[in-house]
Amino acid sequence: MATTAPPNTRIETLDIIRGIAVMGIFSVNVVGLGMVESAYFYPPDYGFATLGDMVMWALNFIFVDGRFRSLFSVLFGASMVLVIDRAVAAGRKGWKVHFPRMAALLAFGLVHFYFLWWGDILSNYALVGMIAYMFVRLKPKTLTLTAAGLFIFMYGGMTAGTIVQSTQNRPALTAEQTAENEQRLALRIEREREAHASPAAHLNFTLETQPLRPFLSVPQYGIETLALMLLGMALYKSGFLSGTWAQRDYVRIAAYTLVPMLLYHVLAAAAVLNADFARAVFTPLVRMLPFWFHPVGAIGYAALAILLFRSGALADRFAAVGRTAFSNYLCCTLVGMLLFFDFAGGLWGDLSRGQLWLIVPPVWALMLLWSPWWLARYRYGPLEWAWRSLSRWELQPMREVAAA
Known part of the structure; x- marks a missing residue:
């Protein structure tokens, strides 16, 4: 079966799914942009007291968390094969196209991480993408089996750790230990608030507290990223x-993947809410076991998107968001900078989890409006153009040429 598109043509389904993925990612990233990092991973740490906060956590956990990031990683692997195949078809060496692209992406990612936000994923994609090149010529079956082996290795280890922890009887924290933890969290909140004074302040904070984080991400969760990329290639x-x-x-694929995935997340969310976010319940059910559903949910959402959005005006808009996904991803952080950094909106730490999510629908609407408008006039999104130009070390044509 031929899977390579003719040169200079778009594969519409890839763009549509990518557009949906980048929109879904912002639904959870907005929390990481607007409040202390630990609250992103454990909601009660900050801005989590009302029914609206709990509802938005539950909806994101059930439908979004982990799955849309995984879908984005899957599409990155697919696009990697597409770019390399087209380069080879044009008479160029695949590695001479791929590695400059990853180097340029790493540069974008490092600027994103050090100056704007701790949650950057681009650096990890670039570094793992360099490793993934070794697998790009494998057949779909081999890629799938390799990805499955990596998933089992990583998720199996995490599950085993969860089981061991659950069998250990840990003594309850003393009042003194609880007070120390609260003091430590308060200090962290204050330091992160100071880091949001400006991009320069963020840089100083990052260099002081986590200077190597983009590179340490490879041994920490790079195995999962690599497995997802290989799955995307397959x-x-x-x-x-x-x-x-x-x-x-x-x-069939949508049903077989999404039904069990959603069922687990609904039951886990109910258990966590019923336990009032006790860590003994929250950690295994939210932070550990759901990893098994990340690739499952990514495949299911891809199948559902293909079923629902093969054509039509909304499909065209999702496709436009997907074609400008790099710009949309980074522009979400720029929106966060304008809202949360002190030199602009200064709202960092002032909004609860539920209030932060109210930012999401307007940003989604903006993505769906500006992306097709831009692409009607220009060949690439603004940051796609910058990435392409930097990768090729030559300014690329930008203006769209009207058909005769």
């Missing part, structure tokens, strides 16, 4: 992400 080469499979196959 799904692209098999024709799944191109939308060439029979509709009944997409229906």
Whole structure:
């Protein structure tokens, strides 16, 4: 089955799924942008007291957390094969195209991380993407088996650790230990607040507290990223992400993946809420076991997107968001900078989790409006153009040429 598109043509389904993925990612990233980092991982740490906060946590946990980031990683692997195949078809060496792209992406990611936000994913993609190049010529079956082995290695280890922890009887914290933890959290909040005075202050804070974090991400969660990229390569080469499979196959895959995934997350959310976010319940059910559903949910959401948005005005807008996904991803952080840094909006730490999510729908609307408007006039998104130009060390044509 042919899976490589003709040169200079777009694969619409890839763009649509990518657009949905980058929009979904912002639904959870807004919390990391607007309040202390630890609250991103454990909600009660900050800005979490009202029913609205709990509802928004539950909805994001059930439908979004981990799965849309995984979907984005899957699409990165698929796009890697697409770019390399087209380079080879044009008579260029694949590695001479791929590695400059990853080097340029790493530069963007490091600027993003050190000056703007701790949650950058681009650095990890660039570093792991360099490793993933070694697998790009493998067949879909081999890629799938390799990805499955990596998932089992990483998630199996995490599950084993969860089981061991659950069998240990840990003594309850003393009042003194609780007070120390609260004091430590208060100090962290104050320091992160100071870091949001300006990008320069953020740089100083980051260099002082976590200077090597982008590079340490490779041994920490790079195995999962690599597995997701390999899965994306396999799904692209098999024709799944191109939308060439029979509709009944997409229906079955969506049902077989999304039903158990959503069922688990609904039951886990109910258990956590019932336990009032006790760490003994929260950690295994939210921070550990759901990892098994990250690739499952990514595949299911991809199948569902292909079923629902093959054509139409909304599909075209999602595709435009996907074509400018790099710009949209980084522009979300720029929106966060304007809202939360002291030299602009100064709202960092002032909004609860539920209030922060109210920012999401307007940003989604902005993505759906500006992306097609821009692409009607220009060939690439602004940051896509910068990435392409930097990768090739030559300014690329930007203005869209009207058809004769």
